[in-house]
Amino acid sequence: MLNEDLKNEVDKARERLLKQLEQVADKTIILRSSDLKALYQRIAQLPEDQRGFFGQAVNQLKNELTQLISEHREAESALPTVDVSAPFALNSQFNRRPGLFGAELGSCHPLSRELGLILSIFRSMGFSAIESREIDDDWHMFGALNFPVGHPARDDYDTFMTEQTDKDGLPLIAPAHTSSMQNRVIARYKENLAKNEPIAVVIPGRTFRNEDVDARHEHTFYQVEGVYIDKGVNIGNLIATLRTFLQSYFGNDKLSVKTQPFYFPFTEPSLEFSLSCPFCNKQGCSICSFSGWIELLGCGMVHPNVLKEAGVDSKEYQGFAWGMGVERLIMMKYGIEDIRHFESSKLSFLRQFSAGGEA
Ligand code: DAH
Numbered sequence: 001m002l003n004e005d006l007k008n009e010v011d012k013a014r015e016r017l018l019k020q021l022e023q024v025a026d027k028t029i030i031l032r033s034s035d036l037k038a039l040y041q042r043i044a045q046l047p048e049d050q051r052g053f054f055g056q057a058v059n060q061l062k063n064e065l066t067q068l069i070s071e072h073r074e075a076e077s078a079l080p081t082v083d084v085s086a087p088f089a090l091n092s093q094f095n096r097r098p099g100l101f102g103a104e105l106g107s108c109h110p111l112s113r114e115l116g117l118i119l120s121i122f123r124s125m126g127f128s129a130i131e132s133r134e135i136d137d138d139w140h141m142f143g144a145l146n147f148p149v150g151h152p153a154r155d156d157y158d159t160f161m162t163e164q165t166d167k168d169g170l171p172l173i174a175p176a177h178t179s180s181m182q183n184r185v186i187a188r189y190k191e192n193l194a195k196n197e198p199i200a201v202v203i204p205g206r207t208f209r210n211e212d213v214d215a216r217h218e219h220t221f222y223q224v225e226g227v228y229i230d231k232g233v234n235i236g237n238l239i240a241t242l243r244t245f246l247q248s249y250f251g252n253d254k255l256s257v258k259t260q261p262f263y264f265p266f267t268e269p270s271l272e273f274s275l276s277c278p279f280c281n282k283q284g285c286s287i288c289s290f291s292g293w294i295e296l297l298g299c300g301m302v303h304p305n306v307l308k309e310a311g312v313d314s315k316e317y318q319g320f321a322w323g324m325g326v327e328r329l330i331m332m333k334y335g336i337e338d339i340r341h342f343e344s345s346k347l348s349f350l351r352q353f354s355a356g357g358e359a
Helices: 003-022 027-034 034-045 048-078 110-124 152-157 177-186 189-193 234-248 302-309 326-334 339-344 347-353
Strands: 161-165 171-172 199-208 220-230 257-262 267-276 291-300 320-323
Touching: 003 027, 003 034, 003 048, 003 347, 027 034, 027 048, 034 048, 110 220, 110 234, 110 326, 110 339, 110 347, 177 189, 177 199, 177 220, 177 302, 177 320, 189 199, 220 234, 234 257, 234 267, 234 291, 234 320, 234 326, 257 291, 291 302, 291 326, 320 326, 326 339
Parallel strands: none
Antiparallel strands: 161 171, 199 220, 220 320, 257 267, 267 291, 291 320
C-alpha cells in the first residue's frame, strides 16, 4: 500500500472525528471512539515497513484531537458562570436591562393579561384587590370558613400539604381556594363598616387541588374571590354584581345568568351560578353540552359564623361572596378546549394571545 493511500485513510478518519467532536457535549469521548481505536488496531495489521509511517500519522491525529479538546475546555472555563436564580442584571456582563430586548421576543401570558382585565373591571365597579397566598394554615382554609374539624365537606378541597406544621401542629396547606383569604380581608377592612363604607374586595390567587389532570382539571389553577359586606345587602345584589362583571368581560350585554341552590359551609344560602352559553346564545352547542348554560362559579351570602370569626356583627351586617376559576372564564371567552394549554409553554398557544395575534 502506498504512503499516499495510508495518509488518505487517516485524513478521512480525521474528517469524521472532527465532525463528531463538534457534535458531542463531552468532548473527551472522542479519544475513546471506535474510529480512533480501529486506526490503532490497523497498525498491527500492516506490513512492517508501513507501520512506522501509519503509526506516526495516527499519533499525530490523536495529539491534534487532544489539543482541540483542551482548547475547548479552556474556552468553556473562561465563560462567566450564570446563577439562573439571580436577577437579570447580576448575570449580564454588560449590565443590560431586559427592556433592551425587542418586545417580539416575548409577550404577556394569557393568564396575566386576562387577570389584569378582570381586575380592572372589578376596580371600575369599586372593588379593591388583594392577592391571595400560596401557603396557608388549616384554620384559614377551613376553621374560619365554618368547616369544623371532621366536616365531610373538607374532602371536596383535597390539596397538597407540607411536612412542616403550624402552631396547632397541623400541616401547612397549598390553598384549594381563595376563600381561605376571606377572614383576613374582612378583619382587615372591618373599619370601613364603622365609616359607613362597604367592604368590597376581590382576591386573585393561585390555588391547588389533588386532581386527576385532564382537559378540564388542573392541579394548579387561578381563582378570583370576591367579598362584599355592608348593611342591607341581599342576594339580588350578588347576582347583579356578577352579571355586570360577566357582561363587561364578555363584551356582551345580552348574556343572561341563572342560579340554583348548592352547598358551601361558608355561605347561606349557597348558589351555583351559570351563564347563558356565549357560543350559541342558549341554542345549545357542544361547548355547553347542548344545555344552553355553562356552570361558572360558586357563590352565596356570607355565613354569619364567617362574619363572627372575623369580628363583624352578623345581625347588623350581611354580605355576599363568590369564587370563580380564571382559566374556565378565559376558556369560555376564547373557546379554548383544554385547560392544560395554560401551563404547557406551547408557543403555538401563547402566540395567539400576543400583540400580533399570530396563530
Ligand atoms: N371556594 C369555593 C370553591 O372553590 C367557591 C366559592 C363558593 C367561593 C362560595 C365563595 C363562595 O366565596 O361564597 O369551590
